[in-house]
Amino acid sequence: MSGEDRRAFFRGIARSAAEMAGPPPQPLPEADSPGASGLSEAEVERYSRQLVLPEWSEQAQLALRGASVLVVGAGALGSPVASYLAGAGVGRLGIVDSDDVELSNLHRQPLHFTPDLGVAKALSAAAKLRFLNPDVVVEPYQARFGAPMLEGADLVVDGSDSFATRYEVNAACCAARIPLVEGGVIGLSGLVMAIRPGESACYRCAFPEPPPPGAQPSCAEAGVLGPAAGVIGSLQALEALKLLAGLEGALLDAFLQVDLHDHGFLRVAVSRREDCPDCGAL
Amino acid sequence: MAAHALDVTDVTCPLTWVRTKLALERLEPGDELTVTCNPGEALENVPRSAAEAGHEVRVEGTRVRIVRR
Numbered sequence A: 001m002s003g004e005d006r007r008a009f010f011r012g013i014a015r016s017a018a019e020m021a022g023p024p025p026q027p028l029p030e031a032d033s034p035g036a037s038g039l040s041e042a043e044v045e046r047y048s049r050q051l052v053l054p055e056w057s058e059q060a061q062l063a064l065r066g067a068s069v070l071v072v073g074a075g076a077l078g079s080p081v082a083s084y085l086a087g088a089g090v091g092r093l094g095i096v097d098s099d100d101v102e103l104s105n106l107h108r109q110p111l112h113f114t115p116d117l118g119v120a121k122a123l124s125a126a127a128k129l130r131f132l133n134p135d136v137v138v139e140p141y142q143a144r145f146g147a148p149m150l151e152g153a154d155l156v157v158d159g160s161d162s163f164a165t166r167y168e169v170n171a172a173c174c175a176a177r178i179p180l181v182e183g184g185v186i187g188l189s190g191l192v193m194a195i196r197p198g199e200s201a202c203y204r205c206a207f208p209e210p211p212p213p214g215a216q217p218s219c220a221e222a223g224v225l226g227p228a229a230g231v232i233g234s235l236q237a238l239e240a241l242k243l244l245a246g247l248e249g250a251l252l253d254a255f256l257q258v259d260l261h262d263h264g265f266l267r268v269a270v271s272r273r274e275d276c277p278d279c280g281a282l
Numbered sequence B: 001m002a003a004h005a006l007d008v009t010d011v012t013c014p015l016t017w018v019r020t021k022l023a024l025e026r027l028e029p030g031d032e033l034t035v036t037c038n039p040g041e042a043l044e045n046v047p048r049s050a051a052e053a054g055h056e057v058r059v060e061g062t063r064v065r066i067v068r069r
Helices: A003-021 A041-046 A058-065 A077-090 A121-130 A163-176 A225-247 B016-027 B041-052
Strands: A067-070 A092-096 A137-143 A155-158 A180-186 A187-194 A252-261 A264-270 B003-007 B032-036 B057-060 B063-069
Touching: A003 B032, A041 A067, A041 B016, A058 A225, A058 A264, A058 B016, A067 A077, A077 A155, A077 A225, A092 A121, A121 A137, A163 A180, A163 A252, A163 B032, A180 A225, A187 A225, A264 B032, B003 B016, B016 B032, B016 B041, B016 B063, B041 B063
Parallel strands: A067 A092, A067 A155, A092 A137, A155 A180, B003 B032
Antiparallel strands: A180 A187, A187 A252, A252 A264, B032 B063, B057 B063
């Protein structure tokens, strides 16, 4: 079997399996719910290892179920972000990516497999996420990020790979006052920041100007180790859960600088800027 | 103070405590929840977890009486 045949074969299997999994399900019937508006028995079991945490509660789980999160980028950061948020029980996930899966993506983007080569990343990611948790409504956007996608979103997690998109997402989230978790990774280093527009410093408060063109190598030019992206994306997912469930300790008015060469985690405090063009007027 | 009952003999750890924890979350402070446990793991873990969460706990046979804090 040639490589192309093998890919087509696996793609067929994946498609059949996705069809078997069916459309995104409607909310579960409440017949087996312990409480009228509470979690079903199946949900209690699925989420038992987080429900058991002292920090977590049925209310936190219900807040997640009622939440809509937009994940910008279905790549190295978006893969762990979307996987953990779907697994945790976020009710609706929008997945934004305009690219197709390429062979050079696979070492760091665990939502995509070799049979997905050539498939739109947003669709490839959505298929895996529906397998992971059929209770989550997954909406793929095979497009570049645009502010209209924020309609109905309670939170945005940015896993894009360019400064231009990052500033665009920050500005759009500030304008719509939607909480945002920013992230970036390159080589073995990265950065994470949680933002509540109008209440805490935004990405542009922390970094008023993007680096000049050519000063910052892109991930494609500089390279990145998959697990480093996994660490940063996982931290973003964690911050997203904290914001959605109202947990204490969100990374607000600060960014976390992570250097995995020597396992350095540095929390850098930042303040809102009155003259910030994105959030200063809020 | 209302009294409530819960039977967790049909599940195993950690669902025994998860079910108990969720039931307690729905009660008012001071309400009492009586949890029927299987001897062994559940009867050891449920009272311990409830005490660690700050609730008042009393074990009577296979019944764990928990007063929500």
